[in-house]
Amino acid sequence: MKNPVPVNRAARSKDLDDGQKNSILQLLAKGKTIKACSEHVGVTTYSIRKARQEDDQFALMFADAYETGTEGLEEVAWERATVGVPTEHFDKNGTLRNTTHQTSDRLMEVLLKGRNPLKYRDSHHTVKHEGGFTDTVELKFNSVEAKGVMDNVRKALGLGTEIDGTASPVVEVHSTSPD
Numbered sequence: 001m002k003n004p005v006p007v008n009r010a011a012r013s014k015d016l017d018d019g020q021k022n023s024i025l026q027l028l029a030k031g032k033t034i035k036a037c038s039e040h041v042g043v044t045t046y047s048i049r050k051a052r053q054e055d056d057q058f059a060l061m062f063a064d065a066y067e068t069g070t071e072g073l074e075e076v077a078w079e080r081a082t083v084g085v086p087t088e089h090f091d092k093n094g095t096l097r098n099t100t101h102q103t104s105d106r107l108m109e110v111l112l113k114g115r116n117p118l119k120y121r122d123s124h125h126t127v128k129h130e131g132g133f134t135d136t137v138e139l140k141f142n143s144v145e146a147k148g149v150m151d152n153v154r155k156a157l158g159l160g161t162e163i164d165g166t167a168s169p170v171v172e173v174h175s176t177s178p179d
Contacts, residue, residue, distance in 0.1 A: 014043060014047055015047070015050075015051070016041075016043060016047055016048070016051045016058075020041045020042075020043060021051065021055075021058055021061075023037075023040065023041050024037045024038075024041055024048060024062070024065075025061055025062065025065040026065075027040060028062065028065035028066050028068075028069050029065040029068040029069050029072070030069055030072065031069035031070070031072045031073045031076075032069065034048055074111070074114075077107050077110070077111055078107075078111060080103070080104050080107050081103060081104050081105075081107035081108040081111055082103060082108070083101060083103070084100075084101030084102045084103035084104070085101065085102055086099050086100075086101055086102075087099065087100050087101070087102045
């Protein structure tokens with residue numbers, strides 16, 4: 001059971017020695033979290049934060065190690081998204097029949113969004129039509145599909161095909177129909 005009394009982390013924090021700082025930097029460069037680093041070294045996350053604030057050189061090395069760790073994690077994600085992870089297939093008797101590599105479309109999506117967030121972000125565009133019918137039609141699609149869909153809708157309504165790229169994500173299209 002967790003201690004219900006709040007812990008004063010500043011009171012139990014301590015200054016990091018050079019060996020602890022080096023261990024933290026090595027772990028960060030491998031992609032470990034700050035919490036995992038603090039647990040491995042035996043200090044609080046507050047101690048690490050305090051050391052970064054008080055030691056400019058450690059702060060720079062910390063940022064570099066953190067970036068290196070992030071890049072390493074991105075490499076692993078890329079491998080899993082494109083090459084995949086081995087998946088063993090067995091027959092009903094438990095005999096290994098073959099091994100395939102299972103790729104991850106979701107990881108690929110995350111990587112694309114991280115690499116080019118403006119192009120691959122999840123955004124919703126709404127087209128509202130008022131006029132010849134009483135129902136409101138709302139279309140939602142991601143930004144990769146947005147331009148083509150919006151061009152087709154605008155063309156079908158006789159409004160041209162180009163949409164200003166600076167327009168807001170919500171586009172209202174109004175037309176009148178003969179009674």
